[in-house]
Amino acid sequence: MKCGVVVFPGSNCDHDVYHVLKHSLGQDVHFLWHGDSSVRDCELVVLPGGFSYGDYLRAGAMAVHSPIMAAVRQLADNGGRVLGVCNGFQILLEAGMLGGAMRRNQSLRFECRDAFLRVERSDLPFTSGYRSGQVLRMPIAHAEGCYIDTEEALDKLEHNGRVVFRYVDSEGGAAEGEQAAKWNVNGSARAIAGVCNEAGNVLGMMPHPERCADKLFGNDDGLAVLASAVGVAADLEGVLA
Amino acid sequence: MTVRARVTVYPRPEILDPQGKAIAGALGRLGFDRVLDVRAGKSFEIELAEGSGSVEEELGQISEKLLANTLIEDYSVELLESESA
Numbered sequence: 001m002k003c004g005v006v007v008f009p010g011s012n013c014d015h016d017v018y019h020v021l022k023h024s025l026g027q028d029v030h031f032l033w034h035g036d037s038s039v040r041d042c043e044l045v046v047l048p049g050g051f052s053y054g055d056y057l058r059a060g061a062m063a064v065h066s067p068i069m070a071a072v073r074q075l076a077d078n079g080g081r082v083l084g085v086c087n088g089f090q091i092l093l094e095a096g097m098l099g100g101a102m103r104r105n106q107s108l109r110f111e112c113r114d115a116f117l118r119v120e121r122s123d124l125p126f127t128s129g130y131r132s133g134q135v136l137r138m139p140i141a142h143a144e145g146c147y148i149d150t151e152e153a154l155d156k157l158e159h160n161g162r163v164v165f166r167y168v169d170s171e172g173g174a175a176e177g178e179q180a181a182k183w184n185v186n187g188s189a190r191a192i193a194g195v196c197n198e199a200g201n202v203l204g205m206m207p208h209p210e211r212c213a214d215k216l217f218g219n220d221d222g223l224a225v226l227a228s229a230v231g232v233a234a235d236l237e238g239v240l241a
Numbered sequence: 242m243t244v245r246a247r248v249t250v251y252p253r254p255e256i257l258d259p260q261g262k263a264i265a266g267a268l269g270r271l272g273f274d275r276v277l278d279v280r281a282g283k284s285f286e287i288e289l290a291e292g293s294g295s296v297e298e299e300l301g302q303i304s305e306k307l308l309a310n311t312l313i314e315d316y317s318v319e320l321l322e323s324e325s326a
Contacts, residue, residue, distance in 0.1 A: 057283075058310055065307070094310065101312045103252075108259050148256070148313065 001230040004032040004042035006072070006088075008063050013049035013085065016210040020226050021046075024213060027230050034066040044081040044229050045072055047088030049141070049208060059102060059144045060090035069095060081125055081229055082202045086142055089194070089204035098195050098204050099157065100149035105142070106187025112141040114219075115185045115207055117193050118168040121161060124196055126203045129224030129233025135172040136165075136221040138207035145186035145206040147195075154189055165194035165205055242291040245321040246300055250309045251282035283308075286321075296320065 005017050021029045053062035076082045084092040092098045114137050122132040167175045167184045175183035175191045184191045194205030209222025227233040252258045258280050265279040300318045309316040
């Protein structure tokens, strides 16, 4: 599949995503500069992690007004696949493409550790390589990842099945009670780690699948996100846990 | 002539403001016992050229489009003194 990885000033996971798509999954990948006004013929565009525009004003707020974002929005409207990871998720929220917003982590710290996620939906282009309810270990690294919205909007989000990943404990149990802060790494409302749009072709997630996409990294729980997104998850049967 | 204005952005009251809470905690430890609450926001001083449209309206658009995320933040606009060029 023809894939594009957007490079904003301050992106720092762009090469990681490029590496996994190109070398692990054998896809046709190109970098897309934030100043470009076209995503060319890409069918999947990834907004990578990092600190676009130095996180000035609010994380993702400046990147939304980059020329490339109009083309990304158009791709999404036409049914193309858009994946935002970490800062990319923040950008999708600021762009109003997913609903909700990010606040600083409840801990006020930059959290950098492994989190456990439960796959809430495996019928999406991004999660078809997983089983529903599967528990994944994925690294997170961010200061503003506390997902919030109004209670009403959160109810609607849940009702429409748009919560794709949720922070859980290492056994897959709810991140609640005394240990809640240990598992729900940033204090997100309802422990939400990733959400998709109504049509399911746009996904935003705080954890980094590209950082756990190879056995060599010591963890390949994230590979199936990108493998699913480019439609080769089925070929990896047996490779994936 | 130019127009100067100040836009102030605060987290909405119903949104937990962990930054403000941390500052309030620090002030308490410094002995400022009367401090009950702190909310931390941002302030922008903006200089605009005199034009035909309403300055307030334009500053409202500026705030909504970029300076504030109105899902989680409130903003207020205040006109400062005008200066001759």
